[in-house]
Amino acid sequence: MTTPASPAGIPDESIQRAAFLRQEIDRHNELYYAQARPEISDRQFDQLFAELTELEQKHPALQTLDSPTQRVGGRPMEGFVTVPHRVPMLSMDNTYSLDELRAFDQRLRKLLDEEPIRYTVEPKIDGVSISLIYERGLFVRGLTRGDGREGDDVTQNLRTIKTLPLTLKMGSRPIPEILEVRGEIYFAKKDFAAINEARDEEGEATFANPRNAAAGTLKMLDPKLVASRPLRVFVYAIGYDEGLDGVADQVQALAMLRDLGLPVVPNVQVFDQLDPLLHYVEQWASQRHELAYEVDGMVIKVVDFAQREQLGTTSKSPRWQVAYKYAAEQAITRLLSIDVQVGKTGKLTPVAHLEPVHLSGTTVSRASLHNDEEIARKDIRVGDWVVVEKAGEIIPQVVEVKTEKRTGEELPFSFPTHCPACGEKVERDEGGIYIRCVNLDCPAQIQNRLEFFAHRSAMDIEGMGPAIIKQLYETGLVRHLPDLYRLTIEQVALLERMGKKSATNLIKGIEASKTRGLARLLAGLGIRHVGTRGAEILAQHFGSMEKLMEANVDQLAEVPEVGPVVAESITRYFNHPVRRKIIDDLLSLGVSMVDTSPRAIVRDDGPLLGQTVVVTGKLAHYTRESIHQRIKQAGGKPSSSVSKKTHLVVVGDDAGSKRDDALRLGVRIVTEEEFRQIVGDP
Ligand SMILES: [Zn+2]
Incomplete structure (x- = not known):
């Protein structure tokens, strides 16, 4: 299915070249993502990719469903279609107790008349359940669990996942007519941390755990934005099949899924005795922290499918499996000092510096304190002994103060009344919990805003990182967003560690950002409460910046998913004369202010x-x-x-x-x- 049957009018060498490029790109993807040993540079990879894209654009008949260019669908979806599951996706029983695992084993042995039982123990990935449907070996659809009976069709977004094969590998066995595979979509720990860092900068609430982050990402409308967040997938079960032979148990199922080229969940063990099984489960309580992704428990499943059939399901979950979940770990350490950081929207965030302590497999030396009220409520003082915990096993939080350990030398923290970056007086949000620097010229805010504007989830200006931004700001070249579009190659080339070539590239990147369209521009402006998804919805609804700025609070609040708080924030943003001027300037400098996504073309x-x-x-x-x-x-x-x-x-x-x-x-x-x-x- 990778070689199209000689479509009329296309030169043979183009057909061969396209097939070769598809194969090469897939191979390099595999080397890069699955084996972590790339053979070519990112740049060389991009060139292969660009060549294939060009060929397919020239001869659309060359574009196959499994082409790597289809991984990042250029076709944003308007909402999601709900599709019923062939076989319901049931939930799973949970327990935190080893005694309950013993009871589970006893119950099953009784139901099976003391027949021998074998179990698999599989790591439980902290992600989102997914159903992946392959027809004749081709990935055709992916559904979220939804309510278990029907889920959202998120196929386009799943195509962005580099480790998800778009075609199954032809092995020795025949490819099944239909194969529905169940698995988990997740983020690696480092990617999850990076996403939360970006959201924090954005003034958006951070994701509590990788599962929330994965769920939120799958719901984004623009597959290109999804592609900027590196989702991953593990599979662990067959949901439904037609034409699949020789699979009678879980061990065979996992082996077959692996043969078909699917990323099967690693570290699976088989047990026929309970005690070694319990030992394995306990051993992973600490060992899991060494993995690159979050594991929040272990799933114990009956291996034999005939036994599963016999055991059946209750109204909500199968009797033949149970998840053992690990409790969150805590540690005690000393709080050495409290720092206050200024974000892009001027938000002041207190951060605790801790005496380094080992927690859930990492060394923790900082913890978020959220806001001044949190510090007051928990009565956190500098010098205190505090209990830290990883919420969702990732972000360290100060849970409580060990007041019994106080010596009297601890110092209550007084929140700054002036901005630590610019020295201006700070203000509390109306009725809000955050304290903010409202000085639009605050250097910390300006640099954070520029960084955010250039971020790949917004205007995507390549090569414009924090170091360049700092220089652009400090040399006075850039003070406001429009200044970016007035930069010349000569000016940029004078910056430190900038040659003529990289300066040319940066200006090219800035130039290219002019055509990103309204949704990304809105996301990049850093309007409070307007994140990437909100920006997409607003762009789609209003179609142009002009119409959006004309809308009053009531009209804004009527937009689905916007609501009064966001509407208020948007009007406040555009009512500010300085920001109006910025928008006017961006427009006159040639920055696109209309919704350019394909859906906009048909909207009216x-x-x-x-x-x-x-x-x-x-x-x-x-x-x-x-x-x-x-x-x-x-x-x-x-x-x-x-x-x-x-x-x-x-x-x-x-x-x-x-x-x-x-x-x-x-x-x-x-x-x-x-x-x-x-x-x-x-
Ligand atoms: Zn300030």
């Missing part, structure tokens, strides 16, 4: 604008995925069930109850042919 005049459309039965010209895509492109919203709110039902061959529902509710029914006329497909 799509033939299905605002209509909810249900598809049922077999279609001749579309797959389920492609017709849903087509509905979205035409401005409509695909849905899986017929209700009074449905505008249109597209009926193919062998349509069942949905057609009856449509007739009963008086919803308009069209054939596939009529649908094609409506959306203007030839």
Whole structure:
């Protein structure tokens, strides 16, 4: 399936070259991500990628579904389509007690008439459950767990995951007609920390744990933004299959998944005795901290599928598996000092410096104290002995003060009344919990804002890191965002460690950022409470900066997911004359202020604008995925069930109850042919 059958009019060498490039890119991806031993530089990799993209653009017939260029879908989704699971994704019983594991084993032995039982013990990754569907070896769909019966179709976002194979490896066994694999989407510890750091800068709430971060990322609308966050995947089960032979137990299932090229969860062990099993579980309580990703427990599963069948499920979870979860670890140490940092929006954040202490596999020397009220509430003083814990096992927090250890020499902390960066008087948010420097010229804020603006989740200016920004600020070249677009190569080349070449590249990067579009610009401005997703929603709704700035608080608050607090923040932002001037200047310097995403093109005049459309039965010209895509492109919203709110039902061959529902509710029914006329497909 990697070699298209000689499409007419395409030179043979282009076909061969495209096939070669696909293969090479996949190989280098594997070397880089799975084996961590790249053979070529990032730049060389980018060149291969660019060449393939160009070839596919020139000859669209060369673009295969499994092409690496399809990993980062250029087609943002409007919301997500809900799709039922073939087999429900049940939840799992949890326990924190080894005694309960013993009880679990006894219960199962009794139910199985004392037959011997083998168990697998698998690390429980702190991520989001996912269902991955392969048809004839091709990755066609990925669904979130949702409510267990139906989940959101997040296929486009999953395509951004470098370790997720888009095609299964042809091994000795035949590829199954349909294979649904269950797994976990997660972030590596270091990536999770980086995302939270960026969010903190952004003034957005940090994710409590990698699971929340993964869930939030999967829900983002722009797959390109998803691609900027390095999600990963492990698989651990088969959910459903057609045409799969020779798999009778979990050990065989995992081996087969591995053979097919899927990233199977590592460190799985098989036990036929309970005591060694319990020992293994206990051993991982500390060993898990050495892993690059977060493991919050171990899953114990019956190996044999026939035994599983016999054990069955309760109303909510299978009887044949249980998750043992590890409790959060704590440590006691001394708080040496409290530092106050100034963020991009002027927010003052107190940070505790601790005597280094070992906690959950890392050395902890800093902890977030959140805000002044938190310090007052917990009565945290400099010199105190404090209990620290990793929330979600990642971010250290001060949980409580050991007041019994006080000597009387501890010093209560007084929160600064003036900004530590610029010396101006600070203010408390209206009714809020944060204290802020409101001086728009505060150097700490300006540099943080510039850094944020250039970040890859915003305007994505390559090569503009903190060191360059600091120099640009200190030399006086850049004081406000528009100054960036007035820079010349000659000016930049004079900075330290900057040659003519890197200066040229930086200016190129700045130039390229002009066309990122409204959503990224809004994300980059650092409006309080407006993160990447909020920016996407606003850009999509208003279409242009002009319309957005004209909107009043009520109009803003009506936008889905925006609400009054965000609406208030946006109007406050644009009512400021200095910021108005910044926007005007950016516009006159050529920065795009319209929504440029593909969905914007159909938004105003799509033939299905605002209509909810249900598809049922077999279609001749579309797959389920492609017709849903087509509905979205035409401005409509695909849905899986017929209700009074449905505008249109597209009926193919062998349509069942949905057609009856449509007739009963008086919803308009069209054939596939009529649908094609409506959306203007030839
Ligand atoms: Zn300041």
